[in-house]
Amino acid sequence: MSAVEEIQAAKGRSMGSHQSAAMITDRWLTPRHVLDAMGEFDLDPCGAPGWSTAKTVYTPETHGDGLTLQWHGRVWLNPPYGKQATIWMRRLADHGNGTALIFARTETRMFFETVWNRASAVLFLEGRLTFVRPDGTPAKANGGAPSVLIAYGESDALKLKHCSIPGQFIPLGMVA
């Protein structure tokens, strides 16, 4: 089962804890080589326990809802999947400083609103990412869809341009 299929299946399940199913089933973690190539981030507002992505990592377990908390500095965002991703992407676009990793659904309303109309640059990744399971092991299959890194702010656009991750870099808006 690919990441996309598993996430879709997880959406249909319910859970009996105080955290919503969506908060803890979307645990497809960013591969280490992507994070390492992007440099240090100040905050991951939707992280996972034990997976170091930024100096400060909000997780549902440790901080509750990262959407309602204050965001600071350079933000790393691999948001919960599905419709809820839109609100996280809007928040990062408003914040204006950081990089997101999402599936390259370039035709969607969300992509037009939060990426094409608001981002500084994109890097379409060559090949498909294999995400990481909560226990730190790679998933058995790749994500099942193409991924894209999206920079907000000129500094992150330049980091994306010069990172070592294979793909097609495209500046948007003012960044040349």
Ligand SMILES: C[S@@+](CC[C@H](N)C(=O)[O-])C[C@H]1O[C@@H](n2cnc3c(N)ncnc32)[C@H](O)[C@@H]1O
């Ligand atoms: C796709 S995973 C990405 C994890 C991590 N940011 C990374 O890049 O590897 C999405 C994460 O968002 C977390 N999450 C979902 N809803 C959340 C919320 N409201 N507040 C904080 N974290 C949330 C999930 O627990 C999950 O770990």
